[in-house]
Amino acid sequence: MPDEELVLREITGALEELGKGTVPVTMETSLLHDLSLDSVTALDFVMQLETRLDIIIPMDGMAEIETIGDLVGVLTRGTGKAD
Amino acid sequence: MLAKLRALRSELAMVSAAGRNPFGVTFDSILSATEAILDGKRVLLLGTNNYLGLTFDQDCIDSAVTATMAHGTGTTGSRIANGTYGGHAALEQRLARFLGRRHAMVFTTGYQANLGTLSALAGRGDHLLLDADSHASIYDGAKLGNAQVTRFRHNDPDDLRRRLRLLADQPGEKLIVLEGIYSMLGDTAPLREMVEVKREASAWLLVDEAHSLGVLGAHGRGLAEADGVEADVDFVVGTFSKSLGAIGGFCAFDLDDFGALRVAARAYMFTASLPPSIVASVIQAIEAMEAQPQLRDSLRRNGQHLHAGLAAAGFVLGAMPSPIVSLPMPDRETAIRFWNQLLDAGVYTNLALGPATPGGRPLLRMSVSAALTPEQIDTAIAVITRTGQLLGLATAGLAAAE
Numbered sequence: 001m002p003d004e005e006l007v008l009r010e011i012t013g014a015l016e017e018l019g020k021g022t023v024p025v026t027m028e029t030s031l032l033h034d035l036s037l038d039s040v041t042a043l044d045f046v047m048q049l050e051t052r053l054d055i056i057i058p059m060d061g062m063a064e065i066e067t068i069g070d071l072v073g074v075l076t077r078g079t080g081k082a083d
Numbered sequence: 084m085l086a087k088l089r090a091l092r093s094e095l096a097m098v099s100a101a102g103r104n105p106f107g108v109t110f111d112s113i114l115s116a117t118e119a120i121l122d123g124k125r126v127l128l129l130g131t132n133n134y135l136g137l138t139f140d141q142d143c144i145d146s147a148v149t150a151t152m153a154h155g156t157g158t159t160g161s162r163i164a165n166g167t168y169g170g171h172a173a174l175e176q177r178l179a180r181f182l183g184r185r186h187a188m189v190f191t192t193g194y195q196a197n198l199g200t201l202s203a204l205a206g207r208g209d210h211l212l213l214d215a216d217s218h219a220s221i222y223d224g225a226k227l228g229n230a231q232v233t234r235f236r237h238n239d240p241d242d243l244r245r246r247l248r249l250l251a252d253q254p255g256e257k258l259i260v261l262e263g264i265y266s267m268l269g270d271t272a273p274l275r276e277m278v279e280v281k282r283e284a285s286a287w288l289l290v291d292e293a294h295s296l297g298v299l300g301a302h303g304r305g306l307a308e309a310d311g312v313e314a315d316v317d318f319v320v321g322t323f324s325k326s327l328g329a330i331g332g333f334c335a336f337d338l339d340d341f342g343a344l345r346v347a348a349r350a351y352m353f354t355a356s357l358p359p360s361i362v363a364s365v366i367q368a369i370e371a372m373e374a375q376p377q378l379r380d381s382l383r384r385n386g387q388h389l390h391a392g393l394a395a396a397g398f399v400l401g402a403m404p405s406p407i408v409s410l411p412m413p414d415r416e417t418a419i420r421f422w423n424q425l426l427d428a429g430v431y432t433n434l435a436l437g438p439a440t441p442g443g444r445p446l447l448r449m450s451v452s453a454a455l456t457p458e459q460i461d462t463a464i465a466v467i468t469r470t471g472q473l474l475g476l477a478t479a480g481l482a483a484a485e
Binding site for chain 1: 233
């Protein structure tokens with residue numbers, strides 16, 4: 001399971017790829033309201049992070065993701081080989 | 084009660100402000116498989132999924148009328164609680180024979196076919212692997228079941244392989260779900276490569292041939308037939324509401340011990356079964372599909388005709404020629420204006436907006452029918468090109484005009 005520091009680094013990198021690198025990101029940042037990621041874009045964003053971290057996040061765990069903090073929590077519990 | 088829908092309501096008002104509500108088009112009458120009357124005006128239907136044009140087939144209509152006279156207008160209940168009619172069993176046998184499968188199970192809609200099949204096949208402790216661009220019925224079927232759901236990149240066998248590798252140590256069956264033709268862009272799954280991945284992982288494979296049944300393959304059995312991999316597809320799901328011109332869905336397979344599926348699939352159990360008229364017209368439509376392979380040739384020609392005409396006009400197109408031709412739109416406002424102006428000019432298409440589209444991008448979606456004449460397609464190309472030029476979308480036309 002990936003640690004929090006690695007996860008945050010990858011989230012920042014993935015947001016830069018999406019052209020959203022200029023938005024200051026904290027654990028409270030909302031995916032929908034601050035980053036304008038709607039439900040489908042958020043799913044695609046999580047898929048991108050799964051690839052970066054070589055992990056899997058079950059879809060039923062994604063419903064609870066509203067903030068970057070939620071996302072970090074879910075990603076650090078993902079199934080995979082990243083360390 | 085409806086307060087939670089406020090955001091959706093304002094979005095719908097925004098979408099409808101440019102003219103009509105694109106999700107509430109009401110035809111005065113339907114004249115044929117290719118034409119209708121809307122607000123007193125004749126319109127060309129270029130967004131029906133009526134691939135083989137069988138909705139007005141005289142033999143299908145006669146079968147439906149005869150069945151209604153003989154067995155009544157409806158079954159008034161589910162097959163589990165209220166009994167199976169002879170027609171349901173006959174349709175399942177006819178469909179299984181057409182598909183070269185040992186068994187078929189019929190559902191009341193295609194949506195319910197995915198809902199019932201996926202939720203019953205993949206239970207707690209199992210894994211469903213869904214293509215990211217899967218139809219809503221697949222996502223909803225996955226949600227209804229208790230399996231762990233993993234999404235992989237659209238049409239990416241390597242991403243599927245990687246995810247299956249990560250899941251290799253986990254117990255439970257793995258069921259991969261693909262579609263023959265994806266409904267929004269009209270692209271097909273890279274099925275042969277997906278089958279390789281399926282074999283490597285000893286997973287199961289379900290292919291939803293909703294848009295490819297009657298369309299692809301020498302006999303119209305879909306993408307699996309076209310790609311020569313039917314033996315590797317464990318479950319075929321499909322619908323009667325597109326090529327077969329009616330409504331209903333199915334799942335077909337070769338597993339013998341499947342009786343329990345009928346009492347496990349909630350979308351099969353807790354809904355009324357198909358009425359006799361639909362069952363009869365679908366059986367007749369399967370006969371027509373088998374007896375008239377030329378319908379498939381016309382469909383293919385019509386798809387290529389529309390695709391080539393729009394490409395020549397300078398439109399950017401969504402995928403290779405298929406019965407579905409989609410034009411990606413630069414933004415939502417342009418898509419809405421384009422759709423409204425086409426309808427004003429007598430061409431009915433589908434406006435597809437996020438989140439129902441890949442990546443949430445707006446699309447102007449069209450689907451051709453075997454019943455369209457070359458003249459009708461030429462008319463459509465001319466109208467779409469003229470309208471597109473006014474919106475700055477058909478670049479070749481603009482360049483030629485300058």
